[in-house]
Amino acid sequence: MKNSDKTVNIFLSGVGGQGTILASNILAEVFIKAGYDVKKAEVHGMAQRGGDVTTHFRFGKKVYSPLIKYGDVDFLLSFELLEALRYINWVKPEGKIIINKQKIFPPAVNLGQVKYPEDVEKIFKKYFKDNVWVVDGQGIARSLGNVQAANVVLVGAFSNFFPEINPEQFVEAIKSLLAPKLHDLNVKAFYEGRKAL
Amino acid sequence: MKKEIMQGNAAIARGAWEAGVKVAAAYPGTPSSEILRDIAENYPEIYAEWSTNEKVAVEVVSGAAIAGVRAMASMKHVGLNVAADPLMTLSYTGIKGGLMIVVADDPNVHSSQNEQDSRNWARFGKIPMLEPADAQECKDFTKIAFEISEQFDTPVLLRTETRVAHSDSPVVLEDRVESNIVPGLDPKDAPKYVMVPINVRVRRKAVEEKMKKLEEYANTFKYNIMEINDTSVGVISSGVSYLYTKEVFPEWSYLKLGMVWPLPKKMIAEFAKKVKKIVIVEELDPFFETEIKAMGIKIWHGKDVIPNMYELSPEIVEKALKGKKYKEPKIRVKPEDLPRRPPNLCAGCSHRPLFYALKKLGAFVFGDIGCYTLGTAPPLQALHTTICMGAGVGQAHGAMKAIGKDALGKVVAVIGDSTFLHGGVTPLMDVVYNKGNSTTIVLDNRITGMTGHQEHPGTGFTARQEPTNAVDYAELGKALGVKSIRYIDPYNIKETMEIIKEEMNKDEPSLIIYKNAPCMLLRRAKPTERFKHPFYVVDTDKCRGCRMCLEINCPAISWQEGEGTTKDGHKRKGTTYINRDQCVGCEVCVQVCKFDAIVPGTK
Ligand SMILES: Cc1ncc(C[n+]2csc(CCOP(=O)(O)OP(=O)(O)O)c2C)c(N)n1
Ligand code: SF4
Ligand code: SF4
Numbered sequence: 001m002k003n004s005d006k007t008v009n010i011f012l013s014g015v016g017g018q019g020t021i022l023a024s025n026i027l028a029e030v031f032i033k034a035g036y037d038v039k040k041a042e043v044h045g046m047a048q049r050g051g052d053v054t055t056h057f058r059f060g061k062k063v064y065s066p067l068i069k070y071g072d073v074d075f076l077l078s079f080e081l082l083e084a085l086r087y088i089n090w091v092k093p094e095g096k097i098i099i100n101k102q103k104i105f106p107p108a109v110n111l112g113q114v115k116y117p118e119d120v121e122k123i124f125k126k127y128f129k130d131n132v133w134v135v136d137g138q139g140i141a142r143s144l145g146n147v148q149a150a151n152v153v154l155v156g157a158f159s160n161f162f163p164e165i166n167p168e169q170f171v172e173a174i175k176s177l178l179a180p181k182l183h184d185l186n187v188k189a190f191y192e193g194r195k196a197l
Numbered sequence: 198m199k200k201e202i203m204q205g206n207a208a209i210a211r212g213a214w215e216a217g218v219k220v221a222a223a224y225p226g227t228p229s230s231e232i233l234r235d236i237a238e239n240y241p242e243i244y245a246e247w248s249t250n251e252k253v254a255v256e257v258v259s260g261a262a263i264a265g266v267r268a269m270a271s272m273k274h275v276g277l278n279v280a281a282d283p284l285m286t287l288s289y290t291g292i293k294g295g296l297m298i299v300v301a302d303d304p305n306v307h308s309s310q311n312e313q314d315s316r317n318w319a320r321f322g323k324i325p326m327l328e329p330a331d332a333q334e335c336k337d338f339t340k341i342a343f344e345i346s347e348q349f350d351t352p353v354l355l356r357t358e359t360r361v362a363h364s365d366s367p368v369v370l371e372d373r374v375e376s377n378i379v380p381g382l383d384p385k386d387a388p389k390y391v392m393v394p395i396n397v398r399v400r401r402k403a404v405e406e407k408m409k410k411l412e413e414y415a416n417t418f419k420y421n422i423m424e425i426n427d428t429s430v431g432v433i434s435s436g437v438s439y440l441y442t443k444e445v446f447p448e449w450s451y452l453k454l455g456m457v458w459p460l461p462k463k464m465i466a467e468f469a470k471k472v473k474k475i476v477i478v479e480e481l482d483p484f485f486e487t488e489i490k491a492m493g494i495k496i497w498h499g500k501d502v503i504p505n506m507y508e509l510s511p512e513i514v515e516k517a518l519k520g521k522k523y524k525e526p527k528i529r530v531k532p533e534d535l536p537r538r539p540p541n542l543c544a545g546c547s548h549r550p551l552f553y554a555l556k557k558l559g560a561f562v563f564g565d566i567g568c569y570t571l572g573t574a575p576p577l578q579a580l581h582t583t584i585c586m587g588a589g590v591g592q593a594h595g596a597m598k599a600i601g602k603d604a605l606g607k608v609v610a611v612i613g614d615s616t617f618l619h620g621g622v623t624p625l626m627d628v629v630y631n632k633g634n635s636t637t638i639v640l641d642n643r644i645t646g647m648t649g650h651q652e653h654p655g656t657g658f659t660a661r662q663e664p665t666n667a668v669d670y671a672e673l674g675k676a677l678g679v680k681s682i683r684y685i686d687p688y689n690i691k692e693t694m695e696i697i698k699e700e701m702n703k704d705e706p707s708l709i710i711y712k713n714a715p716c717m718l719l720r721r722a723k724p725t726e727r728f729k730h731p732f733y734v735v736d737t738d739k740c741r742g743c744r745m746c747l748e749i750n751c752p753a754i755s756w757q758e759g760e761g762t763t764k765d766g767h768k769r770k771g772t773t774y775i776n777r778d779q780c781v782g783c784e785v786c787v788q789v790c791k792f793d794a795i796v797p798g799t800k
Binding site: 028041043048072086090107110123 | 200202307359361364365367437440441443510527528530532535537539540544568571718747754758771
């Protein structure tokens with residue numbers, strides 16, 4: 001099998017409200033336009049805010065399963081540190097990890113019953129060495145005037161892993177998915193994110 | 198050729214539109230709710246409604262089908278239990294315009310009260326059932342469902358599940374084609390539609406004939422597909438189970454069933470002859486397995502290794518079929534050691550103070566299904582049953598009849614507004630009629646919260662956001678004969694407790710209704726406008742670290758460890774902290790704090 005025929009497995013994780021769904025929608029637009037078969041399976045909690053959100057995203061010549069096989073993740077793109085750590089076992093030994101630096105405390109941590117895990121970055125580095133990138137999505141987005149764009153900053157950083165795809169294609173996808181008044185901010189967020197790696 | 202990436206549910210909506218559907222009805226339920234929402238938003242050619250419940254939805258669309266137009270209903274798996282009564286007999290009457298009912302299963306119970314396998318309804322009801330695996334199939338199967346329905350004069354079931362309904366994949370778009378059946382009603386058709394015994398016996402035979410013809414049709418059905426590769430193993434499967442197996446064993450031969458009932462027996466026998474060993478991979482019940490074994494076909498593996506509960510996945514299928522040869526990925530961190538992120542009521546949700554009040558009253562709370570079911574989670578733990586929509590009202594009545602006067606003051610039923618209209622009105626009528634004395638609280642937050650904020654007959658808006666009548670719960674209660682009807686403002690904890698206590702102690706039926714307590718995510722109701730301050734903060738001069746405010750489990754409040762003292766010298770182990778970005782100013786924690794340590798924040 002040619003390398004380009006292989007299915008690429010991207011696992012996205014985060015907390016409801018962080019915009020992981022928009023991020024995976026951007027990827028879907030980009031890879032469909034690039035001529036790939038795409039499958040995307042979303043699991044989000046219920047209607048309330050603050051639950052965990054995961055997306056299995058796969059593209060390739062022909063994709064069968066909507067779910068990535070446990071242990072077969074090529075890229076873990078995570079919007080929150082604990083939600084990254086939760087899926088560490090899913091990543092292939094040679095897999096790549098892109099994490100947003102944000103911490104969002106779950107209820108048991110808020111109640112003081114358990115501690116939020118420390119040194120998430122270190123744990124990832126221990127197993128994945130140089131294949132770990134930590135991005136300050138909120139920081140970069142805030143410097144652009146709106147923390148809400150942190151998700152697109154992450155997409156920008158992530159786009160570096162696909163040199164065969166012109167960044168303009170990401171920009172086009174972002175524009176097709178967002179209202180015109182949000183285009184400026186998010187296109188900037190994308191390019192700032194792209195520079196962040 | 199236009200191709201778009203679509204969710205399975207959106208593809209079903211698209212398929213319905215392309216098939217010329219004219220009437221669609223649904224009651225929300227995960228993972229089916231997006232179908233009707235999508236139709237309401239995108240396809241004005243289709244009349245779309247949120248029905249009061251699933252039974253009503255099926256009745257509405259079957260009326261439309263009898264009138265000669267293509268029509269569909271959609272619901273979650275348990276919704277079909279509610280709609281089973283009309284469905285089981287529609288199988289006898291048949292239709293005129295095509296009729297499809299989507300039933301969305303939820304293996305692994307991501308968001309449901311049970312894990313039933315809806316394929317059993319097809320066998321039980323003698324109704325054909327199709328099962329798509331991805332979005333393209335969702336659209337294609339929807340379209341062909343209407344053809345089958347009209348060709349065989351039968352309702353058709355389309356079974357999806359979470360991983361089909363909520364997965365996106367590319368779909369080729371086509372145009373809408375209007376049906377060529379001329380709509381209209383003809384009284385001469387009465388013998389077909391009046392199911393009195395003399396007619397039933399005639400139709401009963403028609404049902405058997407229909408199923409026989411459908412079984413023949415299944416043998417040549419274009420979506421029952423044989424893929425002959427390596428013939429050492431042949432897999433019989435359907436839907437996502439097929440995709441998972443194909444993913445891990447691409448070299449094997451497959452019989453992928455697009456129609457899961459009736460089964461194409463001839464085709465199965467033929468497949469069994471072509472391959473050495475048969476494996477059946479199906480989620481939940483051994484549905485195919487039981488049937489195929491009854492055909493006398495020997496099976497190498499089925500439910501002996503494939504789990505019969507929770508959902509399947511590529512690794513579960515691989516592990517089951519490879520046995521010891523399966524290599525477990527390396528465990529780097531034990532996920533069970535990490536803090537979980539369970540769902541929680543939103544900051545400011547009106548259900549939070551209510552359950553705090555019920556906990557303080559020490560009531561046994563017969564609950565129901567909705568966001569308010571989260572009242573059962575620690576630390577609130579103030580909801581004690583959840584069975585099915587509407588159950589709590591009748592259960593509280595039964596429990597009070599069982600225990601007698603001793604139960605006065607100790608038992609209450611809580612039910613959401615959407616749930617009350619779905620299935621709570623008839624049991625409340627029962628309470629009054631049978632001289633009960635239970636108390637029912639309608640948690641009216643003006644919307645169907647749990648499933649993503651759909652309209653219902655109490656909200657005042659239709660599925661397409663047109664203003665309409667809104668049920669008046671107090672008037673309804675009055676009409677049922679309830680004499681003691683009260684409103685509560687759940688955000689006033691003290692008063693709420695007093696009213697509930699009084700009503701629980703009355704030896705007559707009571708109805709209590711939320712007043713002005715809309716869901717925090719219902720923007721049009723401006724839910725935070727009623728709060729005096731935009732957010733609150735903890736005054737660390739006063740906070741004694743007693744943790745009382747943590748008992749309400751508001752996501753905005755957290756514990757901050759650190760020894761210290763209050764301004765007036767009380768020792769403490771830490772304080773609480775309010776995240777101002779999350780706090781909406783509902784003042785519930787303010788009422789819980791005994792030391793006046795929670796005060797309005799200033800920007
Ligand atoms: C028979 C059946 N149909 C649908 C559902 C899905 N469902 C769960 S809760 C719910 C409605 C909740 O709305 P409401 O009663 O208004 O309470 P809220 O979530 O707003 O607190 C629905 C439709 C179900 N569980 N069972
Ligand atoms: S979505 Fe509405 S009903 Fe559900 S928890 Fe949030 S505020 Fe409460
Ligand atoms: S006022 Fe208190 S209970 Fe209400 S949202 Fe703010 S912190 Fe939570």
